[in-house]
Amino acid sequence: MIPAVMPTYARYDIAFEKGEGVYLWDSKGRRYLDFGAGIAVNSLGHCHPHLVEAIREQAGKLWHCSNLYAIPGQERLAKRLTENTFADSVFFNNSGAEAVELGLKMIRKYQYESGHPERYRVITVEGAFHGRSLATISAGKNPKHTKGFGPAVDGFDQVAFDNLNELRAAVTPETAGILVEPVQGEGGIRPMRKEYLKALRDIADEFGLLLMFDEVQTGIGRTGTLYAYQWSGIAPDILASAKGLGGGFPIGACLAVEKVAAAMNAGSHGSTFGGNPMAMAAANAVLDIVLAPGFLDHVKNRGKRLRKGLEGLVKKHPTQLVEVRGIGLMQGVKCTGDSSALIKKAIENGLLTVPAGDNVCRLVPPLIVEDTHIDEAVGLLYQAISEIAEKAA
Numbered sequence: 001m002i003p004a005v006m007p008t009y010a011r012y013d014i015a016f017e018k019g020e021g022v023y024l025w026d027s028k029g030r031r032y033l034d035f036g037a038g039i040a041v042n043s044l045g046h047c048h049p050h051l052v053e054a055i056r057e058q059a060g061k062l063w064h065c066s067n068l069y070a071i072p073g074q075e076r077l078a079k080r081l082t083e084n085t086f087a088d089s090v091f092f093n094n095s096g097a098e099a100v101e102l103g104l105k106m107i108r109k110y111q112y113e114s115g116h117p118e119r120y121r122v123i124t125v126e127g128a129f130h131g132r133s134l135a136t137i138s139a140g141k142n143p144k145h146t147k148g149f150g151p152a153v154d155g156f157d158q159v160a161f162d163n164l165n166e167l168r169a170a171v172t173p174e175t176a177g178i179l180v181e182p183v184q185g186e187g188g189i190r191p192m193r194k195e196y197l198k199a200l201r202d203i204a205d206e207f208g209l210l211l212m213f214d215e216v217q218t219g220i221g222r223t224g225t226l227y228a229y230q231w232s233g234i235a236p237d238i239l240a241s242a243k244g245l246g247g248g249f250p251i252g253a254c255l256a257v258e259k260v261a262a263a264m265n266a267g268s269h270g271s272t273f274g275g276n277p278m279a280m281a282a283a284n285a286v287l288d289i290v291l292a293p294g295f296l297d298h299v300k301n302r303g304k305r306l307r308k309g310l311e312g313l314v315k316k317h318p319t320q321l322v323e324v325r326g327i328g329l330m331q332g333v334k335c336t337g338d339s340s341a342l343i344k345k346a347i348e349n350g351l352l353t354v355p356a357g358d359n360v361c362r363l364v365p366p367l368i369v370e371d372t373h374i375d376e377a378v379g380l381l382y383q384a385i386s387e388i389a390e391k392a393a
């Protein structure tokens with residue numbers, strides 16, 4: 001018989017009951033160190049007092065309010081996001097896929113309003129993940145996600161990772177924009193080189209294309225800057241944000257420069273739940289912490305320690321592990337085989353990580369993680385790898 005919950009996930013047989021900081025407890029009372037953070041969502045860990053208080057206070061005042069009316073929390077959050085980024089204007093929605101989808105719509109609308117309705121195609125990169133809506137699976141072109149869901153949404157051309165010649169050659173008179181993740185997440189924690197991102201900016205400018213970054217996973221301090229593009233020295237025209245922005249409360253945001261946002265006149269887009277007072281209270285509380293002086297330096301330093309610890313593991317176990325890659329607190333360990341054995345063993349030992357493509361075990365702990373937690377995680381991972389290596393020997 002079909003389970004009442006649709007069977008779209010291959011789930012681990014654990015149910016969590018409560019969380020505090022970087023720890024979770026399951027229904028049997030067992031404690032886990034959480035280096036998955038709900039897939040880079042619980043940016044402040046579990047039940048952060050400031051976040052709990054903000055939600056509690058808002059819950060007693062107003063939960064939902066239509067976008068027919070002014071929502072002061074939106075104005076505050078949008079102001080903070082624009083003041084701290086390249087962007088001039090923000091639209092709020094409820095998830096990563098929605099934020100990316102709006103960015104794709106804006107690419108088309110901007111070209112249309114600029115007298116180029118023939119420009120509608122978007123170039124994406126192999127290994128990309130942009131969400132599970134029809135347009136975003138069509139953009140990602142991952143056969144695992146598109147199979148059986150055809151015909152694909154038209155208008156996406158994919159090029160090889162880190163190949164500028166191929167990208168340049170893919171530009172046609174119908175090309176409207178370029179969409180990339182500065183660090184591919186689901187694809188296996190693959191950072192794009194600074195020079196590559198700079199070249200994308202140049203190509204976009206040369207051909208009149210819009211440059212869009214999907215920072216759904218890399219955003220909100222994950223890599224040690226508010227957004228990962230801030231490492232590169234260039235800025236996109238459009239940016240999709242979600243995951244860590246609400247600290248666990250569902251929210252997405254699509255940020256844009258003025259010329260792009262100006263193409264989105266009243267009535268051109270909408271969302272019932274997007275930007276509701278609860279989500280705004282959560283995201284504003286997250287920013288209170290992430291934008292506080294010193295916080296992003298804390299992330300950078302913890303990221304360095306995690307990186308060093310993981311590199312040590314690769315040195316000790318070269319037959320099991322290939323390399324470490326990532327930026328800040330978004331790190332991946334590439335295994336010589338499927339990473340799922342390691343991830344499963346780590347869970348048995350009390351450490352949660354997340355699988356990613358290309359045989360990668362992904363570590364994306366809460367940003368509030370301390371050195372002691374990092375050392376504990378590296379130790380648990382070492383134990384897991386050693387147990388696997390022993391069995392294989």
Ligand SMILES: *Cc1c(COP(=O)(O)O)cnc(C)c1O
Pocket residue numbers: 094095096097098100129130131132181185186214215216217242243
């Ligand atoms: C998770 C993710 C998405 C999709 O976000 P949802 O909230 O699941 O729709 C899109 N892009 C990237 C880079 C992501 O990591």
